[in-house]
Amino acid sequence: MARRTGSADLPLHGGRVPPWLGTRMASLGAIITQAIVHHYGRDEFLRRLSHPFWFQSFGAVMGMDWHSSGITTSVIGALKRGLAPLQGELGIHVCGGRGRHSRKTPDELQALGDRIGFDGAKLTRASRLVAKVDSAAVQDGFDLYLHGFFVTDDGKWTVVQQGMNEDKRQARRYHWHSENLKSFVDEPHSAIDGPAQGEIVNLTDHRAETSRAAQLELLGDLGPDRILAEYEALNDGLPRQALLPHLIMPAHHEVRSKDVxxxxxxxxxxxxxxRGPVDFPDLLLTPGVGARTVRSLAMVAEVVHGAPYRFADPARFSLAHGGKDRHPYPVPLKVYDETIRVMKSAVQNAKLGRDEEMHALxxxxxxxRRLERTARGPSFDAFVATExxxxPVLDGRSVFGSEKDVVDRKTSGT
Incomplete structure (x- = not known):
C-alpha cells in the first residue's frame, strides 16, 4: 500500500504571487528538479513531491509564504511553467492546477498519452478517482479546489491536491503516489496535510473494506433510508482512525525562533x-553578494539532498530567500538571482559531464550536517535582524515594493 507520511495544519492566505517572484520561482523550481533528477532520478522527484514536509520546504526555499496554503498553488504553478520547456528532456509533465485548470487535467493527460505513448485513458481515470476519493470518500469538511497531476513518460505519477474550509480559514493538502498503489479506495494516500477536524468519515481506511462491501449490499437491497438507520445504529461502535504524525503550521505569519x-x-x-571559499572562489569575487549567496545555496542543497527527517521545520528554508510578505524578511533579489545563476551553471555543466559544481553543492x-552538532552562531532574532x-543593499523586495523605497519613505516621513 502507499504509505502515509504525516499531516500539517495550513492556514488559508489570499493574494497573488507577484510576477517578479513567480518568474524566479519557475526558474529555481526547474533547476532544483533537474538537480534531483541528475543525482537520484525522476522517480525520486515524484517521491519528494508526495512528501508533505519536503513539499512545504520546497516552497519556502523559493520565497513563498513559509506556512500557508498558498505554497501549494504557487509551487504547482511554478513547476508547470518551469518544467514545460524541459519535459522532453526530463520526461516529467505537470497537468492541472487551480480551479478551471484542474478541470482540464483529463484533456491534458489524454493529449500527453497520444503524444508520448502511455495510456492516457488509464491516467485520466486515475486523476478522476483521486479527486473523487478526496471529495467524497474522505468526508473531512474540505472542498477540493486544486488538483496537480505530475506524470513521467513511463506512466508513474504523483498527485497533489488541496481542499479548503472557508469557515475555519484552513486548508488540507492531499498527496498521492502511484508507487506501490494497489487500490484507490484502500488507504491510497501517501500523506494528508491539514488540521484535525474531529471525527472524519474515511471510507478509504483498510478497516472500512467490510463497510464498503456492506454499503453496496445495503444500497441494492434496502435503499437509502435503511442505510441511514443502519449507520445511526452502528455509529457508536465505529473504530477510531489512528492519529498520524503531523506538522503543525501555525497561524502566525511571522517566522519565530520556535519555528526553526x-x-x-x-x-x-x-x-x-x-566551504564557500574552497568550493566557490569565483562566486565570492562578487562584492557584497557572494558569501551571502553561499548560505542560500546550502539550504537549496539540503532541499536537493536532504533526508525526509530534515524537513520537519519548513520555516528554516524561508531563511534562504525570505518571503514575499517580508516574513522572515523581504526577498533579496540579488541573492536569489545569484542562486539561480550558480545552480543553472552547475546543472548545465553536469549535462556536459562536468560535475564539479554539483559535487561542491x-x-x-x-x-x-556534520557541523550542526558543534557549530555556534547568532540567535535566530539576531540573524533575522541582520538580514x-x-x-536594501541586496535589492530586497516584497509585495509592498522595494525595501529601499520602503526605508526611504520611513526616513522622509512620507
Missing part, C-alpha cells in the same frame, strides 16, 4: 563559511 531548528541553521552558516550539504538591515 536553530542548531541546523548554525550548521548551515558554518558550512557556508568553511553536495559537499556543502554534507558539511552542514533585514542588509535588505
Amino acid at each position: 531548528f536553530v542548531r541546523r541553521l548554525h550548521g548551515t552558516l558554518a558550512a557556508a563559511a568553511e 553536495k559537499r556543502l550539504d554534507d558539511q552542514a 533585514r538591515a542588509a535588505s
Whole structure:
C-alpha cells in the first residue's frame, strides 16, 4: 500500500504571487528538479513531491509564504511553467492546477498519452478517482479546489491536491503516489496535510473494506433510508482512525525562533563559511553578494539532498530567500538571482559531464550536517535582524515594493 507520511495544519492566505517572484520561482523550481533528477532520478522527484514536509520546504526555499496554503498553488504553478520547456528532456509533465485548470487535467493527460505513448485513458481515470476519493470518500469538511497531476513518460505519477474550509480559514493538502498503489479506495494516500477536524468519515481506511462491501449490499437491497438507520445504529461502535504524525503550521505569519531548528541553521552558516571559499572562489569575487549567496545555496542543497527527517521545520528554508510578505524578511533579489545563476551553471555543466559544481553543492550539504552538532552562531532574532538591515543593499523586495523605497519613505516621513 502507499504509505502515509504525516499531516500539517495550513492556514488559508489570499493574494497573488507577484510576477517578479513567480518568474524566479519557475526558474529555481526547474533547476532544483533537474538537480534531483541528475543525482537520484525522476522517480525520486515524484517521491519528494508526495512528501508533505519536503513539499512545504520546497516552497519556502523559493520565497513563498513559509506556512500557508498558498505554497501549494504557487509551487504547482511554478513547476508547470518551469518544467514545460524541459519535459522532453526530463520526461516529467505537470497537468492541472487551480480551479478551471484542474478541470482540464483529463484533456491534458489524454493529449500527453497520444503524444508520448502511455495510456492516457488509464491516467485520466486515475486523476478522476483521486479527486473523487478526496471529495467524497474522505468526508473531512474540505472542498477540493486544486488538483496537480505530475506524470513521467513511463506512466508513474504523483498527485497533489488541496481542499479548503472557508469557515475555519484552513486548508488540507492531499498527496498521492502511484508507487506501490494497489487500490484507490484502500488507504491510497501517501500523506494528508491539514488540521484535525474531529471525527472524519474515511471510507478509504483498510478497516472500512467490510463497510464498503456492506454499503453496496445495503444500497441494492434496502435503499437509502435503511442505510441511514443502519449507520445511526452502528455509529457508536465505529473504530477510531489512528492519529498520524503531523506538522503543525501555525497561524502566525511571522517566522519565530520556535519555528526553526536553530542548531541546523548554525550548521548551515558554518558550512557556508568553511566551504564557500574552497568550493566557490569565483562566486565570492562578487562584492557584497557572494558569501551571502553561499548560505542560500546550502539550504537549496539540503532541499536537493536532504533526508525526509530534515524537513520537519519548513520555516528554516524561508531563511534562504525570505518571503514575499517580508516574513522572515523581504526577498533579496540579488541573492536569489545569484542562486539561480550558480545552480543553472552547475546543472548545465553536469549535462556536459562536468560535475564539479554539483559535487561542491553536495559537499556543502554534507558539511552542514556534520557541523550542526558543534557549530555556534547568532540567535535566530539576531540573524533575522541582520538580514533585514542588509535588505536594501541586496535589492530586497516584497509585495509592498522595494525595501529601499520602503526605508526611504520611513526616513522622509512620507
